[in-house]
Amino acid sequence: MILEIRGIDTYYGLGHILHGLSLGVAEGEVVALLGRNGAGKTTTLRSVTGLTPPERGEVLYKGRNIAGLDPHEVSRLGIALVPETRDVFSYLTVKENLAIAERRSSRWQLDTVLARFPALRERLDSKGRSLSGGEQEMLAIARALLTGPDLLLLDEPSQGLAPFVVNAVMDTIRELKNQDVSMLLVEQNAEMALQLADRVYVIDHGTVVFEGTPARLRADQQVTATYLGVGG
Numbered sequence: 001m002i003l004e005i006r007g008i009d010t011y012y013g014l015g016h017i018l019h020g021l022s023l024g025v026a027e028g029e030v031v032a033l034l035g036r037n038g039a040g041k042t043t044t045l046r047s048v049t050g051l052t053p054p055e056r057g058e059v060l061y062k063g064r065n066i067a068g069l070d071p072h073e074v075s076r077l078g079i080a081l082v083p084e085t086r087d088v089f090s091y092l093t094v095k096e097n098l099a100i101a102e103r104r105s106s107r108w109q110l111d112t113v114l115a116r117f118p119a120l121r122e123r124l125d126s127k128g129r130s131l132s133g134g135e136q137e138m139l140a141i142a143r144a145l146l147t148g149p150d151l152l153l154l155d156e157p158s159q160g161l162a163p164f165v166v167n168a169v170m171d172t173i174r175e176l177k178n179q180d181v182s183m184l185l186v187e188q189n190a191e192m193a194l195q196l197a198d199r200v201y202v203i204d205h206g207t208v209v210f211e212g213t214p215a216r217l218r219a220d221q222q223v224t225a226t227y228l229g230v231g232g
């Protein structure tokens with residue numbers, strides 16, 4: 001396992017959000033994390049990256065407990081987050097947004113990343129605020145890659161994107177999987193996630209309510225109807 005979350009409890013102030021949540025991502029695996037709005041998906045990612053550290057439990061990355069490390073230390077160890085909000089700097093150009101993330105040690109350098117995202121190359125001198133949602137998502141993924149991650153955490157990458165842009169994001173995720181990047185993919189778009197994932201977790205109220213293959217989840221009408229609001 002590249003990532004093993006063991007029984008974490010995470011709070012926002014007095015709000016107890018994650019309750020003994022456990023999940024794992026094996027080397028090279030794409031794992032989907034699904035669940036309705038407010039289930040605790042983003043909080044799970046924030047617990048891993050150190051933005052909202054868990055108060056109990058362990059976050060093992062390559063066998064080492066990283067719970068409680070600062071976000072920059074977690075990033076240095078090879079975990080990158082593509083946040084739901086994408087967090088593109090509006091007043092910086094695409095080139096400047098990318099430059100902030102560059103690391104000499106990364107196996108993805110600017111040239112490789114721009115070869116993957118030709119649309120970004122054409123927009124290098126455009127300000128972040130002028131980008132479309134799809135371009136912002138591409139920039140957020142490109143920036144994450146420049147840091148040289150072994151584990152990529154993607155928070156709702158398809159959110160607000162037109163279907164053809166969602167397809168481009170899916171192609172990118174498939175390509176990264178072929179390059180042995182392990183991924184934890186949070187999605188509201190269950191269909192997209194199920195097409196990409198090797199394994200799936202569904203969480204509700206901060207705890208795991210389903211774990212299994214996409215095929216098993218598709219066959220489980222009770223879980224899909226109750227927690228994903230599909231089928232029935």
Ligand SMILES: Nc1ncnc2c1ncn2[C@@H]1O[C@H](COP(=O)(O)OP(=O)(O)O)[C@@H](O)[C@H]1O
Binds near residue numbers: 012035
């Ligand atoms: N900064 C915050 N302060 C207090 N409560 C929060 C904060 N962020 C999220 N929450 C609450 O934590 C719960 C889980 O949120 P979140 O992890 O963002 O869910 P998801 O990503 O699955 O939609 C929700 O009930 C949400 O209202």
Ligand SMILES: [Mg+2]
Binds near residue numbers: 041
């Ligand atoms: Mg969220």
